[in-house]
Amino acid sequence: MNLKRVVVTGLGALTPIGKTVPEFWEGLKNGVSGAAPITRFDASLFKTQFACEVKDFDAEQYLDRKEARKMDPFTQYAMIAADEAILDSGLDLEKINLLRAGVIWGSGIGGLKTFQDEVSDFVRGDGTPRFNPFFIPKMIADISTGFISIKYGFKGPNFVTVSACASGTNALIDAFNYIRLGKADVFISGGSEAAVTEAGIGGFNAMKALSQRNDAPETASRPFDKDRDGFVLGEGAGAIILEEYEHAKARGAKIYAELVGGGMTADAHHITAPHPDGEGASNVMQLALEDAGLKPEDIDYINVHGTSTPLGDVSEVKAIQKVFGDHAYKLNISSTKSMTGHLLGAAGAIEAIASILAVQNGIVPPTINHFTDDENLDVHLNLTFNKAQKREVRAALSNTFGFGGHNCSIIFKKIAG
Structure with a gap:
């Protein structure tokens, strides 16, 4: 079709x-x-x-x-x-x-x-x-x-x-x-x-x-x-x-970015806790990439779900490393919830806007309030701590995960002709 x-x-x-x-x-x-x-x-x-x-x-x-x-x-x-x-x-x-x-x-x-x-x-x-x-x-x-x-x-x-x-x-x-x-x-x-x-x-x-x-x-x-x-x-x-x-x-509209793919999965694990190995999260990112016709190395920025919970942050990072492999170390990753808090059902909308504007402006917003490294997380990942970073963002992926095990990922990229 x-x-x-x-x-x-x-x-x-x-x-x-x-x-x-x-x-x-x-x-x-x-x-x-x-x-x-x-x-x-x-x-x-x-x-x-x-x-x-x-x-x-x-x-x-x-x-x-x-x-x-x-x-x-x-x-x-x-x-x-x-x-x-x-x-x-x-x-x-x-x-x-x-x-x-x-x-x-x-x-x-x-x-x-x-x-x-x-x-x-x-x-x-x-x-x-x-x-x-x-x-x-x-x-x-x-x-x-x-x-x-x-x-x-x-x-x-x-x-x-x-x-x-x-x-x-x-x-x-x-x-x-x-x-x-x-x-x-x-x-x-x-x-x-x-x-x-x-x-x-x-x-x-x-x-x-x-x-x-x-x-x-x-x-x-x-x-x-x-x-x-x-x-x-x-x-x-x-x-x-x-x-x-x-x-x-x-109609000669101004175009910010192109929406090229999305994925939806369920953890089928627990009503509030994420799968400890990020199984649903890795599946949904993989589906979004396939839907968009993109490879992991085509993504430059991930706006993570990153809620600041002990279990959730670790499982999401595991999922990113599983899906992106070596390219995970070339990504910018950040949680804008560090600034906005968690808007629940509205989180995906404002984080999609953050991702779109990162693509348009070549600026990755930071994960603020980082003081102490977590030994459960790979310190070699670029989690964009404390300050925004300038870089070309050809495509950005945004994750949102919900109680009940609901997972969604969506991808925006620079508009091409």
Whole structure:
């Protein structure tokens, strides 16, 4: 089958280190940490009292007040990032076939704050069932794509992928497949999450998944460091306009990069822990390379899942060494979660944007907060510690892995004629 080519023509980001794509990229290049004490609620009784929040966020600066009240923060974030991406793409919505324009989005949890608030209000009440009429629409994970499609009139495929922390990348791969199979011309794709709530922090604390470095939150996310003690919860959204190459070319669109391949696998091992030898991770990277028609030596940069957990970081590095062999020592590898924290279902979207911008600009963002080498990791690998590095990035691979054993890898490369 003659598959269509798929390119990136627009980007949008709302993150803990920048509320637009240019701000986000500056934060990445400069090694800015988004971690700070929680402001959303009183976290003084929690084991973890910090997170990577979107700073100084006011939904009404972006959205109509009445509309904003109908949305959980995860949908607000999605709408804001999608708007930036649409504007950046230069799409003329009156000139495209809206039946061939869709929205595929990722969210691992959906409206957690809405669910928490409504149930808390009910429990504190007198037992009379008084619920907000928008409770269910605000909570369900797929409502983000509903709102986005209504705003822009996109009438093509429309759904949300839910594969925990792999959700954003999962959404991008699904959109990629629809376009290259000739079933659509344009997608708004990406992911959003807003889990910095009492339930979010408390739930991950109960699993012992979060860092508890309350005395120095800005250095708490430290992937590959010997003293890492868990991930830092983040929030926000990333949006990417994916477009069929000839469609983009015909309208004279700016093209950031080409999306050339993706892979999806399952560990089939444990509900939260990765396979100790990185079996699912190595399989998914191999599948992504095969899908893209690339060899390991064609990749210059890997934006790793790299959450700063004791088990996950080691298993991912093992997987990279298995797939890339000697070429692993010529790669730049970095975890941008060291700066943004872990955005769960939105992680794949903002990390795809980081990968795209690395390809476009020839700059690899760093893994910050490295202080002590881990004897379980090969010190000869270039994990891009503490400072961004300049190099040509012909192709970048981005990994995201989720609870339940979900693995996704996606590859972007420089656009060729």
